[in-house]
Amino acid sequence: MHIRDDLGKYHAGLRETYIIISKNRSFLHEYLEGSVRESIRCKELISGLLDFSRQKEPKMELSNVNNLIDNVLNIVEKQYHKEKIDVIRKPDSNIPDCMMDSHQIDQVIINIANNAVFAMQEAAGDLEHKGVYRKRVLTMGTKFHADKKLVEIFISDTGKGINKYNLGKIFDPFFTARKDGKGTGLGLSISYGIIKMHEGNIEVESEEGKGTTFRILLPVRTGKSHE
Structure with a gap:
């Protein structure tokens, strides 16, 4: 019972x-x-x-940034095309080989490119609500500044741009301007740290409503000892 x-x-x-x-x-x-x-x-x-x-000291080896960009784009370009993003490559044929940690530089390129793709998707979504269509273009290329002994990797997008207030904070740990709540705010901070460990620099130019360009500047060295 x-x-x-x-x-x-x-x-x-x-x-x-x-x-x-x-x-x-x-x-x-x-x-x-x-x-x-x-x-x-x-x-x-x-x-x-x-x-x-646990950012590690770069394991320097002789590499070519044109090859790095090609390797990265060969992996991600199909996915970018699915998201209606045109990819333009602008390599400088005079780029010399130089010492770098190719895996770390790959990570920097991917971090910045993914941020650019998100910026274009967000801008497209905002404009489509207004019945406006703007082409999404990711441009990635290189330049050799022989006078300064610098190699430049530039990554440009046609996204919504970054306002002046946020522009001064984008490399701060945990800073993110994403509205969807995604992202950790660490990608650009990690990228900045990697480039500084290579004794290089990252410069950013942005115009609201038009897009953003990141310039990664790396010193040209052909051996383990500084030239």
Whole structure:
């Protein structure tokens, strides 16, 4: 008798729980979606923090930045095209080989390119609401400044641009201007740290409503000792 009563109570409890869930299905769906989003964001943040905290000294080897850009674009270009982004390559054929950590420079190029792609997607979304279409173009190339012994990698986009206030903060850890809540705010900070460890610099030019250009400047060295 007790078992039957207990089963009856258990069934009643399940039924009540089912009714509550049924009535609040949309709320639970939104709650679970939000939980998944936040767990992904936490994972990205932890991964970014680990990368940020254990930045290693560059393992210098003789590399060519034109080859690095080609390798990166060969991986991501198809995906960019799916997102209706035209990719233009502008390599300088006079670029010399120089000492760098090619894996770290790859990471910098990808971080900046992905930011550029997001900026163009966000700008396109804002304009499409107004019935305006603007072409999305990612331009990536190189220049050799022989007089300064510098190699330049430039990455330009036709996104919404960066306002002057944010422009002074983009390399700060955890700073992000993304409206969708995604991103850790560490990508550009890590990139800046990598370039500084290469004794180089990153310059940024931006105009609101038109786009942004990042210039990565690396010293030309052909051996492990400084020239």
